[in-house]
Amino acid sequence: MSGRKSTQATVRICGASSLSKTSWVCAFAVPGDNKATAHKIKARDVDRLISILNSSKTKAEHQLSRPLRIVLCYEVGYDGFWLARLLMARGIRTVVFDPASFLMPRRGRRAKTDRLDAEGMTRTLRTWLSGDREVARDVLIPSVEQEDAKRIERERKYLVEERTSIVGRIKGLLALHGIWLNGKRIGKRLLERLDIMKTGDGRPLAPFLRRDIERMLRHYDFVSQQIEEVIAERKAALVDGLGRFPHAEKVQRLATLGAVGETTATVLVAEVYHRSFETRRHVASFVGLAPSPYNSGDTGRDRGIHKAGTKLARQTLVELAWFWLRYQPNSKLSLWWHERFGGMGMRGRKVGIVALARKLAIALWRFVEQGVVPEGATLKV
Known part of the structure; x- marks a missing residue:
């Protein structure tokens, strides 16, 4: 409990930016004040943004007589990650949120302005920092x-x-x-x-x-x-050995599997396997091939894949699934697909190929990370 209080004592000024091509609207909420203060600045005027951050911090520290730390958030979008890298290099903790993950009210029509968005994100950031990670999901900032x-x-x-x-x-x-x-x-x-x-x-x-x-x-x-x-x-x-392509060794390892070419291996490593995953479910969820369950009362079913994550990786895995059936016919995954979906019509076979792509995503992850060859699969000579 004491550790949590200590964390909140240093992480208190919550800032949020609503970014557009022409202007940025930045809102800041200090401890004990439910109303956020908003500022509108010219787009990409980082020096002005940092100046406002520092002045807000100095004012709040003077009022509360204790050291504070600024945490700024924004939605990933047109501006990408360069702003987050720049702010973190200046010592400002920055959280980048997935805009599709925000919890939104469903009653009536919601007002939409840059100012309201920025103020709403400050409240979301406060809740997120308190430990409720369901209000929004942060995005891993890549190098x-x-x-x-x-x-x-x-x-x-x-x-x-x-x-x-x-x-x-x-x-x-x-x-x-x-x-x-x-x-x-x-x-x-x-x-x-x-x-x-x-x-x-x-x-x-x-x-x-x-x-x-x-x-x-x-x-x-x-x-x-x-x-x-x-x-x-x-x-x-x-x-080249210069590190221009991170985890190049994973590409070379993945390309040793039959049915996996250098192009496919490069896509999967660059889009998916450069990251660390805790479980197989995280892998399937990241590439958007995990089912979306629907359970309400006595009704329970899967509504198909949720299609989150990178579209290119998902398309590549589905294409690879067809090649896998052709070039790895004796593997356990291919035999499973033929037994389960081979006798169905075209629609059933297409549904089955998505299921095979999900299993392949997990099997290739284990092969890349742990060297576990998919059962029955062959390596290139």
């Missing part, structure tokens, strides 16, 4: 290296999607004129074939249509080159 490591595969995914969009647009334009291209890629000789292409009614390509396609083909080549550069940069980062 610069951990956050930057996610860029490799996120950029590659964005570029691949952009290339796919270019292919779809070219095929769509040609299809409008009765010309059909097969395959998911655009052949290297398509530019040369534009001279001899004939529309469905026997005409050569119209001049504006042709120049449009030529520009898109140049864009296609440029994006393809960027994808190759990103892949080369990833390979170099995993072996």
Whole structure:
């Protein structure tokens, strides 16, 4: 009990910031005062923010005649984590909350202003610091290296999607004129074939249509080159020994499993397995593959996965589940899936593949952290 009182004696000034692109609204609540004092400053004016924090602290310490400590919180969003790192480097404890985790009243329409949001967050922070962690969930602030490591595969995914969009647009334009291209890629000789292409009614390509396609083909080549550069940069980062990619050894270990390629391993380590998890349930919950239970009265059922966490990791695990069935057919997980869902229709098989992805997330976590090979799985030679 005495330890709790001591903690509250030093952690008392609760501050919260509502951040937008043009302005920040900061509210501060001192001990014994239920009303928060709000200040509006220019966005990204950190010096002004710290000045207000220090003046609020000095004033409160003078009134209460005891040392106090400032705790500031804000919602993770457009500004990311740079502000939290900067404030912590200045000695200010900073808590970053998940905006989707706040408990909100359900009666009537709730007023919404930056000032009300900031004042409400100060009350939430007070409750959170007192030990009630259900009012909001804090977000783990990653290191610069951990956050930057996610860029490799996120950029590659964005570029691949952009290339796919270019292919779809070219095929769509040609299809409008009765010309059909097969395959998911655009052949290297398509530019040369534009001279001899004939529309469905026997005409050569119209001049504006042709120049449009030529520009898109140049864009296609440029994006393809960027994808190759990103892949080369990833390979170099995993072996350079400079620590540019944290936990590169986990990527190399994970890639030794059959069905797991270097791209998949990089995504999973950068998005998930760089963190520490206490139990398997925490792993499944973090990637959004845990079921959402519904129990009320005599009714009890699961409402499907809650889809929290990183979408890229969840998509990667589902894709990996299909590859696992193909390249690890004798593993216990594959046999379980065939026995449970193999005889169902397409809908049942898709539900089963999500369940397999959840089990894979846990099995791969154990393999990365403890070296436990999934039962029946094979390693690459």
